[in-house]
Amino acid sequence: MLGKTANGLYWMYRSLERAENTARLIETGQRIALTRLELGESEWRSVLQSAGTLDQFDATHEELTKDAAIDWLLRDRANPSSVLSSIETARQNARLVRTALTHEVWEATNAAYMSARDMLARKVVERDLPNVLGSMRRRSSLVRGMTHGTMLRNDIYDFARLGTFIERADNTARILDVKYYVLLPSASAVGSSLDNVQWESILRSVSARGGFRMEYGAGAGTRDIAHFLILDRRMPRSLAFCVRKLGDNLGYLNKGQMRPGPAQLKAQHIERTYLSHDIDAVFDYGLHEFIQKVLKLLAELSAQIETDFRFYE
Amino acid sequence: MENTPIFDEMWGSDERLRQPYQKFHSWFDGEDLKRLRAKQREAEELFRLTGITFNVYGRAEAEERLIPFDIIPRIISEREWSRVTRGIEQRVRAINAFLHDIYHRQEIIKAGRIPQEMISRNSAFEPRMIGVSPPGGIYTHIVGIDLVRTGPDDFFVLEDNARTPSGVSYMLENRETMLQMFPELFSQNRVKGVQSYPTDLRRSLAACAPDATGGRPVVAVLTPGIYNSAYYEHAFLADQMGVELVEGHDLRVVDGRVAMRTTRGYTPIDVLYRRVDDEFLDPLNFNPESQLGVPGIMDVYRAGGITIANAPGTGIADDKAIYSYMPEIVEFYTGERPLLQNVPTWRCSESDQLAYVLDNLEELVVKEVHGSGGYGMLIGPTATKKDIATFRRKLKARPGNYIAQPTLNLSSVPIFARQGLTPRHVDLRPFVLVSPEGIKVTDGGLTRVALKKGSLVVNSSQGGGTKDTWVVED
Incomplete structure (x- = not known):
């Protein structure tokens, strides 16, 4: 291609x-x-x-x-x-x-x-x-x-998927970046109606209000929302889901090569280092810092994809 | 020629229904005009959705417009058609022989059939092609011969398009649209197919691969890009052939081959169907400002590393001044009388002919030698006094830049208007593929129709439309 x-x-x-x-x-x-x-x-x-x-x-x-x-x-x-x-x-x-x-x-x-x-x-x-x-x-x-x-499920499809999931991961991360403060433990302790509106806003922004309620039940809190959007692999807009898909599609593109390409390695790195722990580790790292870091890594991954596959001269 | 009645392809010159239209006529009689009006709108929707649009030159915004499509097919009988195709084949053979001769021994000049300066002073003559033999000996892989008709068996060649003729995507999409909207018409009439054109094109191009080809030839279409007026067609043909659509910046010369930048590195191309003009093909050899071409492609070409279709320098054969010599050219190379007639043409470069033209401007069509698309042309009978005066000045200033022809009584065919059928003038561009395996004329071609009543200008850039063109078995 x-x-x-x-x-x-x-x-x-x-x-x-x-x-x-x-x-x-x-x-x-x-x-x-x-x-x-x-x-x-x-x-x-x-x-x-x-x-x-x-x-x-x-x-x-x-x-x-x-x-x-x-x-x-x-x-x-x-x-x-x-x-x-x-x-x-x-x-x-x-x-x-x-x-x-x-x-x-x-x-x-x-x-x-x-x-x-x-x-x-x-x-x-x-x-x-x-x-x-x-x-x-x-x-x-x-x-x-x-x-x-x-x-056809060929490299055309793979590039279409790469574009989709980079953008989607970026979008979810940006929503979290803007609203991270309402998910902090200190905020959840308040439990005011304001927070509930904010939670609702987050979940609506990713079309996942119903799914969340179904899976996490009525007693769910901010920690659960963070887990849902960052680490839950069942949720098609979560960071973990999108980054794994990126790794998969990069893997298909590299099939037949001796070793994984740089972009694939980057995707694997993001998944292993940042998206394979539990949510406590994320909060220990600092939710805001974590999101900022992931956003930066996603931008680097996108640039690496452009280089690996000769998008430009 | 001017005073004969107009020949209508459905009703002849005497209002008697002609044979090819008989089945169509009885179908149309049973149709409800309201349903057909809805069909006409439906056709437009289909075209918009498919994105069959062209960009209009000279507009600030890259505006996409539809070429109007008329739902009434133009019908030609197989018997009429076979005469036309024999004439086209003969003409295309002569054009290829002429190009080979002009870039090699120039026998036709030595024989005194064409004046030396017609070639040497012609800007379409390409000195870099001298002595170059293209793979398979083919110069014009894809040709469009523009025909007009004035009577049952009177077809004239209006123009030979030997560079990069366009419009074939409309021929194919028009047929596709008709099949979808009026399947019953195709059950009633035995219409010869056009849909194999993309497969034929690919096979024909592959058959012209250079010796450097290893294994199955890699074919690609070269487009100037998304803003070109014919971009849709370039993408359409690449898609239909299943080959890559490339732009100049996707290509570079690697190890003596022209190669395209893929996601896995550079892959050599064997046959390039280029829809970029000669001038822009290679900034190292032609226009150094060109962003559309590939630096060094001409050197690869001359070394036999790639086939360029059509070959550079073919413009010398479809130049309007050379056109007037076509009857001699056909005779010289085929040894036969031309089967298709040329429109009588006055060469304004010759002073006695110029004098006649200046005296008769009101009755003549004057064309620029290198013009196309219906631009820069004078149609005497419908022109204003001011237009005629302007052209008189132009002709005197640069006579060699113009030719003149009589105004032909172009045949008419019915189009669908609000109140039913009404006649409009048409021309026809059949498409021809040339390879060492032979010459193939697609059955039918693109009919262009002047939608304005009485108008003779069929160009899409000037308000013309198109029609599906049927060759029906007798």
């Missing part, structure tokens, strides 16, 4: 995952804002932070309002991570790697783009927001479904 094609696949699926994650963050923010009016602005601030775009937002806006935050996250082309920008980037990359995609995957991607372009052509009024966000997430799910159902 061409290095350029691997690059295009990687970014196509990173962008699709990002579009979906950003849509989910907006949904969560809107939900909290509607049910906890007193939290409005601070919640949007942390949503922008989780989306990794707070600084850019502040640089281009006078004040932070709900409407401005939603518009920025949803459809502002100046924000490269907005839902619209991400879907456009995904589709642009899909055009670039058109020959590596099945007809079904290409059409689903193109349809997602056409629908986003139409629905997000104008400011979305609040009444339409749930429909628009739902539609965006369904469109990206359709691409994922077509990918699962029609693509």
Whole structure:
């Protein structure tokens, strides 16, 4: 496969995952804002932070309002991570790697783009927001479904998966980075309703409220949430799950080689050193420091993948 | 030629339904216009979803547009078609022989059939090709011969496209769309298939692999990139052939071969189907500013390390000034009378011909020698006084840059309009594959249609549309 094609696949699926994650963050923010009016602005601030775009937002806006935050996250082309920008980037990359995609995957991607372009052509009024966000997430799910159902399990698929899981791990880590303080033991001791809202916000941001309640029961606390999002391999958005998938797919790509490649070694290192202990070890290390460390390692892993597989010259 | 009635391919010149359209006609009679209108919209949706768009040059934003598609097929009988294909084969054989001769012994000039300066002063002549023999002796692997029709058996060649003819993806997608929307029409008519084109193309290209090839030839398509107006087609063809789509920056010369950067290192390419113009192919040998090409590819080519399809320098054969010599060229190399007619052409470089053209601008079509896409052209009968005055100045300033032709009464075929069928002018671009194994003309081709009433300009960049083209068994 061409290095350029691997690059295009990687970014196509990173962008699709990002579009979906950003849509989910907006949904969560809107939900909290509607049910906890007193939290409005601070919640949007942390949503922008989780989306990794707070600084850019502040640089281009006078004040932070709900409407401005939603518009920025949803459809502002100046924000490269907005839902619209991400879907456009995904589709642009899909055009670039058109020959590596099945007809079904290409059409689903193109349809997602056409629908986003139409629905997000104008400011979305609040009444339409749930429909628009739902539609965006369904469109990206359709691409994922077509990918699962029609693509050969070869290196094309592996690069698609690498893009997906790097972005997903990064997204989960950023959510934790922004909200880590509500998961600290000192916070859980307070047990105020505020904390519960924050927990709910975290779980909604990763579409895992129901799953968590089912697995951990009513008495669960902050430690359990941290465990769930960081170490639980059953949870498809946890760091441990995503990093193992990255290791697996890098392993498939290296099959037939004498020894694992540098990126594969990096993924194995992250998993063994940081994601194979119990949650107490994480808290002993320092939750915030831990998350910062993992974010840094993920960025290094991404750069290593680009080098290993000759994405650029 | 100007005063004969227009020949309609469905109704002839005398309003009598022609044989190839009989089954279609009775089908159409039983159809509900409302359903067909819905089908027309459905076709548009299909095209949008598939992303069959082209980028419009000269626009600030890389805008993607659809080429309008008309759901009424253009139908040609097998008997009519076989005459056309024999003519095309003859012409393509002559073009290849001409190219070989021009870059080797130049017998045709020595025989006095073409003036020396037509070649030596022509910017499409490529001196770096002198003495080079491309693998298999093939210069033009892919050719598009633009035809127009003025009567039941009167086909004229309007233009030979011997560089990088485009449009074949529309031919294939048009057929795909028709099969999906009107399966019953294909049960009623025995339409000859076009869908093997990508397989044929790959086989044809592989058959032209250079001696340096080890094992199964590696074929790739070279595109200028995602912003090129025909990018969709480049991706489509690479996909359909199952080969890599590469850009200049994916390639470099490694150990005397042109190789592509893969995730596991550099892999040599044997046959490059390039959709990049000569000028941009190699910054070391041609335009040093080019970002689209591969430095040193011409040296590899001349050493026999890669096949470039089509060969560099083929433009000398489809140049509009050379076009006027095509009847001589066909006779000279095949020893036969040309089976397809040329449109009479005045060469403005010759003073008596220029004088005639200047006196008759209102009735003539004037074209730039190196123009394409319907740009830079004057259609006398529909032009304004101002346009004609502008062209008069241009012609006097640079006569050698222009040719002129009579305005042909292009045939019409029905298109689907709100109130039913209505005639519009068309041309036809059949696609031809050439390899040492032979010449293959795809049955049908791309019909381009001028959607504006009375218009003769069919180019997609000027508001033309396309149609599915059927060759039906008799």
